[in-house]
Amino acid sequence: MPRFHCPVPLASGATLELPPGAARHVQVLRMQPGQTVTLFHGGDAASNPAGGEFEATITRMGRSDVWVEVGAHHPIEREAPRPIHLLAGITANERMDWLVEKATELGAASLTPLLAERSVLKLKGERADKKLAHWRGVAVAASEQSGRNRVTVLHDAASLVDWLADHPATADHARWVLSLHPAAQPLAARAAELAPGAAVTLLSGPEGGLTPAEEAAALAAGFAPVTLGPRVLRAETAPLAVLGALTLRD
Numbered sequence: 001m002p003r004f005h006c007p008v009p010l011a012s013g014a015t016l017e018l019p020p021g022a023a024r025h026v027q028v029l030r031m032q033p034g035q036t037v038t039l040f041h042g043g044d045a046a047s048n049p050a051g052g053e054f055e056a057t058i059t060r061m062g063r064s065d066v067w068v069e070v071g072a073h074h075p076i077e078r079e080a081p082r083p084i085h086l087l088a089g090i091t092a093n094e095r096m097d098w099l100v101e102k103a104t105e106l107g108a109a110s111l112t113p114l115l116a117e118r119s120v121l122k123l124k125g126e127r128a129d130k131k132l133a134h135w136r137g138v139a140v141a142a143s144e145q146s147g148r149n150r151v152t153v154l155h156d157a158a159s160l161v162d163w164l165a166d167h168p169a170t171a172d173h174a175r176w177v178l179s180l181h182p183a184a185q186p187l188a189a190r191a192a193e194l195a196p197g198a199a200v201t202l203l204s205g206p207e208g209g210l211t212p213a214e215e216a217a218a219l220a221a222g223f224a225p226v227t228l229g230p231r232v233l234r235a236e237t238a239p240l241a242v243l244g245a246l247t248l249r250d
Helices: 020-028 093-106 125-146 160-166 187-192 212-220 238-249
Strands: 003-005 015-017 036-040 053-061 066-074 084-089 110-114 173-178 199-204 224-227
Touching: 003 020, 003 125, 020 053, 020 066, 036 066, 084 093, 084 238, 093 110, 093 125, 093 238, 110 125, 110 160, 160 212, 173 212, 173 238, 187 224, 187 238, 199 238
Parallel strands: 003 036, 084 110, 084 199, 173 199, 173 224
Antiparallel strands: 015 066, 036 053, 053 066
16 A cells, blocks of 8 residues: 655544645556555654554545545554664765665664765755755655654754754763774674663764764764774765664664
């Protein structure tokens, strides 16, 4: 059954017009009245207390509008066993798209594009707004495809200095930085230290990695250095390797 992100209040028995994005998808699929779809709000527990997903039946299709009657609610969640927040150096266009897509599929709770010193793509102003809107669309499509009923939150891009100033360390939230530092511990060792369900923020650099100054700032702010072994992975691959290990192991 086709699944669509529908970030409006959903309740069994309600009749509503699908948002433009979902309506376009229904039109492209050439669906007809009487056919059923799955709708999910996609927000966190505060904005979407019901969670889960809803069956819905198409009742009317206009030239651009689609109306549905919301049916049964299914309290299904397919989230990772612990919240993983990525703080990822912005990579070249296609690679960043791929990172956002796969991070969403693997269950990342949020992703903050990092304006790292070595980032090839520099974002500000209107260009930054357009890129963030694009990446948020990528995350929505990945949630629809993967069966998630939540959408990875794409935060505004930030420099490491600004992010650290806005996010002081807390005892119940682990902080890791992918690093070649001599004190870096293997991922498995770091993961073994985590309490069940404990949140993790993972910092990774862009192509070329973090600068020594950026890494030093992260370490000073409580980020523990983590290594993935002797092979050097691409900027878009390394955080996904950690994400997969953490979300698929518990």
